Amino acid sequence: MSSSHMYHASTKSETSSPVAYQEPPTFSFSDRPLLDNISASLELADYRKALRQSAMFARLGRNGPFTVFAIPNEPFERYAAQVPGGLMNPQNATTLRQILGYTIVRGNWSPAGLNATMKRLKSDRIALKTLGGDALTLQRDASSGQFTLVNMTGRVARIWLNGAPQSNGTLYITQDILPPRG
Numbered sequence: 001m002s003s004s005h006m007y008h009a010s011t012k013s014e015t016s017s018p019v020a021y022q023e024p025p026t027f028s029f030s031d032r033p034l035l036d037n038i039s040a041s042l043e044l045a046d047y048r049k050a051l052r053q054s055a056m057f058a059r060l061g062r063n064g065p066f067t068v069f070a071i072p073n074e075p076f077e078r079y080a081a082q083v084p085g086g087l088m089n090p091q092n093a094t095t096l097r098q099i100l101g102y103t104i105v106r107g108n109w110s111p112a113g114l115n116a117t118m119k120r121l122k123s124d125r126i127a128l129k130t131l132g133g134d135a136l137t138l139q140r141d142a143s144s145g146q147f148t149l150v151n152m153t154g155r156v157a158r159i160w161l162n163g164a165p166q167s168n169g170t171l172y173i174t175q176d177i178l179p180p181r182g
Contacts (some may be wrong), residue, residue: 028147028164028171035061037166044173046076047103052095053088056104057132063110064168067128069136069149071177072160080179101132101182102151110170111163114138114147125150134180151178 014089028037038044047070051057053113079099080087087096105128116141117126127135137150149157161173 004165008135010106013061013146028161028166030042031167033061033168034064034166034171037164037171038068038070043072044070046073046080047071048095050088050100054093054100056097056100059131060104060162061167064167066169067105067107067109067172068169069103069105069159069172069174069178071174075174075176079179085129097177098132100176102134102136102178103174104131104133105129105136109163109169110165111139115140130180131181136178136180147172149174149178152181 028120037050038051038060041048048057051060060068074088083089083092083095085091087099107128107129115124118124124138125137125140127137129138134152139150140146141146141148144173147159147162151157155178156178157174157178160175161171164171173179
């Protein structure tokens with residue numbers, strides 16, 4: 001429970017109770033599957049639409065567990081505009097599946113789990129195999145302790161929402177799109 005978001009007893013005769021929030025506050029509910037929480041987010045509307053179009057959406061409603069590094073609308077739209085014909089065009093279905101497959105990892109990789117694995121490996125980096133088959137590297141910044149994603153060419157994407165628990169995994173939201181080899 002976050003002490004910065006806790007309501008304290010009123011001096012009047014009003015009731016007050018502590019309220020648990022994620023840090024930072026998010027739309028995500030930990031008792032719901034990834035599919036439900038992604039669907040409920042306006043900020044992930046383009047990502048959700050792309051998952052549906054690529055037939056990957058239903059997978060996130062299954063037991064999993066899965067760890068998802070979801071792409072918000074603005075970076076998704078910016079990248080899509082650079083793809084000839086548009087990323088959602090059926091002729092670009094392979095590219096779309098590669099990008100989306102790079103955002104989903106089997107397993108429940110919570111921030112605590114990532115930190116424990118990195119500590120055990122004595123490393124600030126860990127490579128996770130994505131559904132697309134490529135390695136997605138997660139690294140922890142030595143000074144801030146924040147996680148970033150690194151693709152196979154060394155391009156970096158920061159994480160905006162750091163590991164919201166879901167009933168079938170963990171949800172992260174990135175600050176940019178990160179193609180496997182782009």
